[in-house]
Amino acid sequence: MMEIQELKLFNGLTEEELQRSLVCSRSGIVEYEKEEYIFTQGERPKWIYMILSGEVLLEQANLSGRQTYAECLGIRQQFGVVDLFLERERYSYSAKARSHVKLLRISSHFFYGTCEKNCVHHSKILFNMMGVFAEEAEKNSKKVQLLTCGSLRQRIALYLLQNSGGNKRVELAMNREELAASLNAARPSLSRELSQMQEEGIIKMEGRKSIAILDCSRLQEDLADFVG
Known part of the structure; x- marks a missing residue:
């Protein structure tokens, strides 16, 4: 399990300040x-969560129960931030453990009140929270960019390029149904498009959890019209 002080929220705090802040923030x-x-979609937001170990799946369903969005998160990532700070009445998605997970849970009390002793660590954490917001903004920007691509092939191409990390392989944390939801597509359509891209020599499916990028230039060509 990663150490709590490795989280962006506690960057720059001494061990003593960290321990005091955990008490002050009612964290656990x-x-x-x-x-x-x-938590489930529709519950009232009360906490923000930061992942110490394991994986968490965020999922959203429409009124008919169809899954319309999915995202897998790992250590050092956070969730519940936007709904809490926008003071929404309900979470806009559900969060489910994909494996055994350990989370740091922080009460909204810490962010909406001021420390009675005006502790230095409180000010540091509030400043660090701006970095957390920046991460959320960047993540949401990428999400919007992905979902506004014109075609499913373009969405697949952008997803692979965004998640390759400069390598030529993408390890899939999600199953095929979850991946389809994250790309706003039906699972059969996604499977057909992936198979077509494999036949064209652009990618190679390696089991159910890995995609090798064979021709990065073709992926970039698929995105040319969208980017332009």
Whole structure:
């Protein structure tokens, strides 16, 4: 398990300041087993969560119950931030443990009140929170860019380029149905497009959890019209 002080929120704090801040912020470590819901879509936001170990799946469903969005998060990532700070009445998505997870849970009290002793660590954390907001803004910008691509092939190309990390391989944290939801597509359509791209020699499916990029220039060509 990663150390709490490795989280961006606690950057620059001494060990003493960290311990005091955990008390001041009413923070606590909570654990969930695989497939257990941390919160469900429609619950009232009360906490922000930061992942210390394991993976969490964020998922959103429409009124008919169809999954319309999915995103997998890992260590050092956070969730519940936007809904809490926008003071929404309900979470706009559900959060479910994809494996056994340990999370740092922080009460909204810490962010909406001021420390009675005007502690230095409180000010540091509020400043660090701006970095967390910046991460959320960047993530949401990429999400909008992905979902506004004109065609499914373009969305697949952008997803692969965004998640390759400069390598020629993308490890999939999500299953095929979840990936389809994250790309705003039906699973059969996604499977057909991936198969077509493999036949054209652009990618190679390596099992169910890995995609090798064979021709990066073709992916960039697929995006040319969208970027232009």
